[in-house]
Amino acid sequence: MMIAEVSEKFDVPQDTLRYYERIGLIPRVNRNKSGNRDYMEEDCKWVEFIKCMRGAGLPIEVLIEYVGLFQQGDETIETRKRLLIEQRKQLITRIEDMKKTLERLDYKITVYEQAVVQTEKTLRRPADYFCGKNSVDGN
Amino acid sequence: MMIAEVSEKFDVPQDTLRYYERIGLIPRVNRNKSGNRDYMEEDCKWVEFIKCMRGAGLPIEVLIEYVGLFQQGDETIETRKRLLIEQRKQLITRIEDMKKTLERLDYKITVYEQAVVQTEKTLRRPADYFCGKNSVDGN
């Protein structure tokens, strides 16, 4: 599989694929006789894995370390496990934060919904302007 | 409330607070007689709100737009609502992605757990090296 296909398949720019390989975020990909990258099944799995992890916000630095450990073989299994556990912990925290923010956003939106209805009423009865700024946004 | 207290209270660096104000991410804060920022209740609410939204990954650009709309008054309520709904949508997607990644991380960790146990057994019975690299990482 050439870089163009891999890029297409996983929706990762070619430049990014080369960059990831260059910095050791994915193990080195074999080249064919003409020197071009030829991605094996294994390489594709790495690309997909890294894309997934990056999408969840795991820092490149940490992932480089993980790949490095992997390439050092089985003595690093324990270390890799600990690395993943630490990342899981941080990911859970981020998800919790985001859920809270989502609830807040939901609440704000319901408030805006009411405000819009209010505005529509006002438009129908333009007399009661005395309501003043019905300033939405309690933050 | 002076900038040092606000910085402390919300755990946002002073430089970041100034930066946020400069770029319009929070409305301009009043200065006292000696020209220093004096944060009112309202300003603090903005700081806290922005911190929360940034923490969930909403881009600064979008938040600047929101603040700008807010300052234009009630005619922008509908627009602000739509902006929030769009951001909510994207936030939900991000949370879903992260949850999937979390599951994957969890799975990998269980695999590593078994691998570690396996390694420990091997250490106890050093004979069966024929098991070969019990290469963890199906990605």
Place this chain on the structure above:
DNA sequence: GCTTGACTTGGAGTTAACTCTAAGTGTTAT
């Protein structure tokens, strides 16, 4: 045999989001 197009490399440039610096002002403690 020449052009076209996909690839290669190392290195430079970009973007978002801070973070720091320099030069200056005002308030407080000795």
Place this chain on the structure above:
DNA sequence: ATAACACTTAGAGTTAACTCCAAGTCAAGC
């Protein structure tokens, strides 16, 4: 009244993560 300190501003510098560029190679088609 002078030193120490918290603040001010505009602007420069940094970091992470790409993204682009220039110069060159290789295989396929006319």
